[in-house]
Amino acid sequence: MASCSGDSRLIQFFNCRLVRDHRLVEEDLWVRNGKIINPEPIFFDERCKAHTLINCEGAIIAPGYIDLQINGGYGVDFSYDKDTTEQGVQKVARGLVKSGVTSFCPTLVTSPNDTYHTILPRIPMHTDRGAGVLGVHVEGPFINPQKKGAHPEHCIQSIDNGLETLCETYGSLERIKIITLAPEQVKELAVISELVEAGIVVSLGHSMASLSDGERAVQHGASLITHLFNAMLPFHHRDPGLVGLLASDAIPADRTVYFGIIADGVHTHPAALRIAYRTHCQGLILVTDAISALGLEDGIHHIGQLPLEVKQGKAFVAGSDTLCGSIAPMDECVRIFQRATGCSQVFAIEAASLHPARCLRIEAEKGTLDFGSDADFIFLNDELEVLATWIGGVCVHAK
Incomplete structure (x- = not known):
């Protein structure tokens, strides 16, 4: 499987727990063009892998x-x-x-x-x-x-x-x-x-x-x-x-x-x-x-x-x-x-x-990690302390 080509950089966050469906789930988070995306088309249609992989070391992504x-x-x-x-x-x-x-x-x-x-x-x-x-x-x-x-x-x-x-x-x-x-x-x-x-x-x-x-x-x-x-x-x-x-x-x-x-x-x-x-x-x-x-x-x-x-x-x-x-x-x-x-x-x-x-009434873009929403998210530890903050798929703060 090849890396995706073009300007649309694909980032894969792994070894993390996501806040989804009102619970914590062990899933990877995929980001492209400032949005959270569904990885299935990446595997089955584009047949490519991420440009960047980020090990979250067990952090909560919220x-x-x-x-x-x-x-x-x-x-x-x-x-x-x-x-x-x-x-x-x-x-x-x-x-x-x-x-x-x-x-x-x-x-x-x-x-x-x-x-x-x-x-x-x-x-x-x-x-x-x-x-x-x-x-x-x-x-x-x-x-x-x-x-x-x-x-x-x-x-x-x-x-x-x-x-x-x-x-x-x-x-x-x-x-x-x-x-x-x-x-x-x-x-x-x-x-x-x-x-x-x-x-x-x-x-x-x-x-x-x-x-x-x-x-x-x-x-x-x-x-x-x-x-x-x-x-x-x-x-x-x-x-x-x-x-x-x-x-x-x-x-x-x-x-x-x-x-x-x-x-x-x-x-x-x-x-x-x-x-x-x-x-x-x-x-x-x-x-x-x-x-x-x-x-x-x-x-x-x-x-x-x-x-x-x-x-x-x-x-x-x-x-x-x-x-x-x-x-x-x-x-x-x-x-x-x-x-x-x-x-x-x-x-x-x-x-x-x-x-x-x-x-x-902006929950389609903000406040969730649903596919299609803006890639505005934070890394938290189990004490709910902020480890990093990402806006539009760009890291703007890291502890």
Whole structure:
């Protein structure tokens, strides 16, 4: 059997365990032209062998992690550094591959309109040897001031004129993939349906919404909850609020409500992680909600318009006890979640890969190792530590 000819280099990864069909399987992984391919036609039609063979030495090969909510990292704040937006996103993208993240949604917190108008057009949709940008997550400004968290109250708005309000605020919806809003800040919920039709995921968060408020928003197309348990009404047995969407009987059986959850050991108690996992595991998505201090030491940093202080591994709005994002990388969140819930390694991995891909409806390209999907994957050891990261079939990080 001869080596395949031409420019389409064929790579065979062997001595590995693949995350496929929700389990670990002992199979080789084949990559060509940045895609994961079916090896059968290689053997039976092309009758050739790989150009490159890589011995994985028993490592787990998993889909690359996808972070749907990340405010910055490595000294970069996406909502603050307006003059260096492109360079900042590139810097974070290259840093994220060390934690196994191969795709992400740069997240902008509540800001003045001119900040959106300046930053959104400058967000690069392509990165150089770093995690890919899937679109922007705008977390606000249409949130409830009573649950503002680290969002500046003077910038908070309500949606009074549907898409017209959104376009006035953001300037353009072109690069936006996710919008976090409080449903009670929306005059007419039909705007949610319009956003969904435009390919934008509507997420509910920073809200005082009742369960019925949340159900109406979901019935109009909302499909995600922003950092479950944080910046929303606490669970109450007579009205469980947005948390109740995890077990609502008003949502059709063929609809999945996804929810982001921060498993950084600070934002969400291990028992709360277990409750979420046992109640609605298929909708669970791990997010970092990481801030500019990710990868840095304690000190003063920024989140949007507000100064923040990192002390003893926790981030607060400066001069307060208000938590304002995480400094834990995604691979650490995966490990914390797996230990807290006792779930399988595969489930913990899929909560950071397959589930966010499904939420964005890109699971045909991302979040799996299925034939035809993008060759974005990571090598892990049995402790779920990242050994290497590959994007488009190219190694961009090796430990």
